[in-house]
Amino acid sequence: MKRTSIKDIARIAGVSVATVSYVLNKKEGSRISESTKEKILEIAETINYTPNKMAKSLKTNKSKLIGLILADISNDFYSTIARNIENAAMKLGYTLLIGSSDENPQKFKKLIDLFSEQQVDGMIIAPVVDSDEAVEKLIKEEYPVVTIDRYLKNVEIPGIVINNTEISEQIGQFLVEKKFDEIVYIGYDTELPHLQDREEGFNQCISSSGVHSIKILVGLENIEGEVHQGIDKVLKNNTKNKALYFSSNKLALAGLAYLIKNKINVPEDISVIAFDETEAYNLFQTEISYVRQPLQKMAEEAVKILDGQINNYIPNGKKVTFNAELIHKSSVK
Incomplete structure (x- = not known):
């Protein structure tokens, strides 16, 4: 079926295309009678006219699309981030396109290329290892882009992060004050800076504690x-x-599975604390102590900064750091 256009409305109404455009786009200042306006709107409704978004984007130079590239959409942390970003974006009239890189730099680059082809107005990204070149290309092209959760050491780019080093140091101090004989840090062997920051925070505390x-x-x-x-x-x-x-919820779930399988009781036999929350903790018989990140605020700020770049009122380079919070539960004795 042929798509109806404003030309069809103009022909039926006996007015110019410009007049129809003025009415449908609710432009002020035009000398169009109320009866003509009503007639045009009635015809548009009768023939089920819907605007051609691509044509509109060519005129406004805006598609009202935002690309979101996450590291692992199956992780509760990123799925919650995505939901909050979508809510914040919709309030500003944007539609969200979501992709998951699965920590793969080649897939990350393909998603950037795909979203560029879709003419998104900007992107919110969680960079992966070896993604510097792809991100630098976006910056060189003056593409609106914001990082979330992660950052790149050698690339200056607007982003949303948390106080990884400081909160990890706080966790270490909390465990030291509990007078444990041995504290085990379980993290990733990775070049991702935000995870290295968590390890560094733990190191700073433990090295001076003697534990x-x-x-x-x-x-x-x-x-x-x-x-x-x-x-x-x-x-x-x-x-x-x-x-x-555990320096992430994914590591914590793997560790808790081991403890359950081997009938090791928490906190009677061993204490546990984890970074990030997940609904899966609710399946465990003991309430798990964890680090809560302000995901809604992080998401809203990311969208705000990106929208500012898109509309040229927030300069590039702005970084925002949020404070995470240690939530005390019964898994630490």
């Missing part, structure tokens, strides 16, 4: 297997009063 600590660093390919293997080695020594600090 014995162990680090288990795993890759992204076999998280569950490496976490299980690492905890198994830790538990083979005879230190009784231990605490496990």
Whole structure:
């Protein structure tokens, strides 16, 4: 079926295309009678006229589309971020296109190319390792772009982050004050700066505390297997009063699965604290202590900064740091 256009409305109403455009776009200052306006609107409704968004975007130079590239949409953290970004974007009249890079730099670049082809007005991205070149290309082309959750050390770009180093140091201090004989940090063997910041915060606290600590660093390919293997080695020594600090919810879920399988009670046998929340914690018999990030505020600020770039009222380079919060539950004795 042929798509109806404003030309069809103009022909039926016996007026010019410009007159129809003025009425449908609700432009002020035109000398069009109320009867003509009503006639045009009635015809548009009768023939089920819908605006051609692509044509409109060519005239306004805006598509009202935003691209969102996440690292792993299956993770509760990123799915919640996406939902909040979508809500914030819709309030400003944007539609969201979402892609998941799965920590793959090639897929990350393909998503950037795809969203560019879709003529999105800007992008909110969670960079992956080796994505610097793709992001620098966007910046060189003066493309509106904002990072969320993550950042790149060598690329100056607007972004939303949390106080990873400081909150991780607070967690370390909290565990030190509980007088554990051994504190185990379970994190990633990665070049991602925000995760390195968490490890650094832990290091800063523990190095000056005198408390014995162990680090288990795993890759992204076999998280569950490496976490299980690492905890198994830790538990083979005879230190009784231990605490496990997981630097992400994905690591925490892998660790909790190991503890359940081996009938290790929390916090009676071992204490647990985790970065990020997830609904999956509710399946565990003990309430898990965790770090809460202000995801709604982060999402709203990301959209605000991107919209500012798109409309040229917020300069490039703005970074915003939010404070995370340690939520005390019963998994730490």
